[in-house]
C-alpha cells in the first residue's frame with residue numbers, strides 16, 4: 001500500500017487540540033447548538049459522539065449526543081448500576097441504557113446542555129467516560145464470568161491495570177467536565193508522556209481472557225491477550241496483534257482480520273506488552289488515510305516476523321514464544337452458575353443490549369428492581385447481556401420471579417439461535433448506518449426461528465449477528481451467520497464463522513432484500529439438516545460443504561500462524 005504523508009484532518013484536529021481541550025469548554029458555555037469538526041473529533045476522546053435522530057425529518061432534526069462509559073471488564077457495583085439507571089431515565093431520549101459489545105453502557109439522545117451534569121454525575125459514582133472513544137486504547141474487555149478463583153480475579157486485575165496505564169494523562173477531562181483546576185506543570189514536564197500530541201493513529205482495542213473463554217472475541221482485538229493459567233497463577237500471557245473487523249463495502253483493500261499470535265510474556269508484564277504494541281502503532285501506523293490506519297494494516301504491511309522483531313527490540317522484559325492453548329469457545333454465561341465460593345452468578349439475556357421498558361416486557365424496571373432488592377454487583381458481557389453476582393440460592397429464585405413478573409425472557413424460554421444473536425444500534429442514532437439493525441433483527445429472528453423449527457434446528461447454538469453497515473460493531477465477521485447492511489432493507493449475508501470466534505465468515509450472498517433473506521438461506525439450512533456430520537455447527541458445516549475457499553481454523557498457539565484470514569478468503 002503506497003502511503004501519502006499528508007496527515008488526515010483528524011490528525012490536525014488532535015494536534016491543535018492542546019491535549020484534548022479544543023474549544024469544548026467555550027462551546028459548552030455558549031448558545032451554539034453543536035460543535036464544529038475539530039471539537040467533534042476531540043469530544044470522542046471524552047466518550048462523546050455528536051449525533052442526530054435520523055428518524056426525524058430534516059427540518060426537525062436537532063443535535064444530540066451519545067455518551068459511552070469506560071468500564072474495564074464491564075464491572076459495576078450496585079450503586080453504580082442504580083446511578084446509571086437513574087441517569088438514563090433522566091437524560092436519554094428514550095429512557096434506555098444500551099449495553100455495548102465491549103461491555104460498556106451507552107446513553108443516547110442526550111441534549112448538549114445535559115452533557116456536563118450527566119458526566120459529572122457519572123463520575124460521582126466513579127464511572128468515567130474518558131477514552132471510551134477516540135484514537136486511544138479503548139474500554140478493555142475481560143472474561144465476564146465473576147468466578148472467584150485466583151486466575152479469574154487476576155484477569156480482571158490485569159484488565160484494570162491496562163485500562164489505568166493506557167488512559168490519557170491530559171487533565172482536559174477534569175477541567176472540562178469536573179471543573180478541575182488546570183494542573184501546574186514543572187518546566188519540561190510533558191502532559192502526555194506516552195501518547196504525545198497526536199495520540200494514536202486510530203482506535204486501539206484490547207481484551208484479555210482465559211483459554212476456556214472466547215466470549216470477548218479475542219482474535220478481533222487490536223491487541224488480544226490470553227492468560228495461560230498454571231494452578232492458581234497465570235503462568236504467562238499470550239499476546240496477539242492485528243485483529244480488527246471494520247471494512248468498507250466493495251473496497252478489497254479493507255478487510256476483517258484475525259489477530260496473529262506474537263509472543264508470550266510474564267503476567268506481570270501484560271500491561272507493558274500492550275504498551276509496547278501501542279507504541280509501535282503510535283510510531284508507525286498510517287496517519288494520512290483513516291481507512292487504513294488500524295493496527296491490522298500495519299501488521300499486514302510489515303508481516304508478523306517484522307512486527308515481532310520490533311516488539312522484542314522495544315521490550316525490556318522477558319519475551320517467549322506463544323503457548324499453545326488449544327481451541328477456544330464462546331460462553332454467554334446466561335442463567336445460574338456456581339461462582340466458586342459457594343455463591344452463584346446469574347446471566348440475564350438482553351435483546352441486542354437495549355435495556356428498556358416495553359409494554360409487555362419491562363426489562364429496565366426488572367433489572368433495576370433486582371439490583372435494588374439484592375444489592376448485587378453486575379457485569380456487562382461482550383454479548384450485550386448482564387450478569388448478577390454474589391447470589392444465594394434464594395437470590396436466584398428472587399431474580400427468576402422478578403423476571404417472570406416483568407415479562408422478561410429467561411434462558412429456558414430462548415431458542416438456541418436467538419440466544420446467541422446480537423445487533424448493533426444503527427438507525428436512528430448511528431450516523432453511519434445504511435440499514436436497520438437493532439430494530440429489525442428481532443423480526444428476522446422470528447422468521448429464522450420458524451424456518452429452523454421446520455427442520456428441528458431452532459435450538460442449535462450458533463451465532464447470528466447483524467450490523468447496519470460494514471464497520472462490524474456487533475462483530476459479524478466471526479459469526480456463523482451474519483447480516484451486514486448495504487442500503488435500507490438490503491443486506492449482505494455472511495456464513496462460516498463459528499462460536500469459537502476463530503474463523504472469519506465469507507460473503508455468501510450480496511444485496512439481499514429483507515423479504516428474500518429466508519429463501520436465500522433455505523438451501524444451506526436444508527442441506528445442513530440432511531448432511532451435517534454429528535453435531536456440526538452451521539458455520540462448520542458451511543465451511544466444509546459450501547465455502548468457496550476453505551478457511552482453516554486458527555490454531556491458537558501456533559507461532560507460524562500469520563493471521564492472514566481475510567474476507568477475500570486468502571489462505572492462512
Ligand code: SRM
Nearest residue numbers: 100101102104244245246294423424425429430471472473
Ligand atoms: Fe463501533 C463506529 C457503535 C463496537 C467497529 N461504532 C461506531 C459509531 C461510534 C458510529 C460513528 O462513528 O459515528 C457507533 C455508534 C452508534 C450508536 O448510535 O450508538 C458504534 N461500536 C458501537 C457499539 C455501541 C455497537 C454495539 O452494538 O454495542 C459498540 C461499542 C463498543 C464500546 O463499548 O466501546 C461498538 N465497533 C465495535 C466493534 C466490536 C468490538 O470492538 O468488539 C467493532 C469491530 C471491531 C473493530 O474495531 O475492528 C467496531 N465502530 C467500528 C468502526 C470500524 C472501524 C474500522 O476499523 O474501520 C466504526 C467506524 C469508525 O471508526 O470510523 C465504528
Ligand code: SF4
Nearest residue numbers: 424430433468469473
Ligand atoms: Fe453504526 Fe455501522 Fe457500527 Fe452499526 S456497524 S453501529 S451501523 S457504525
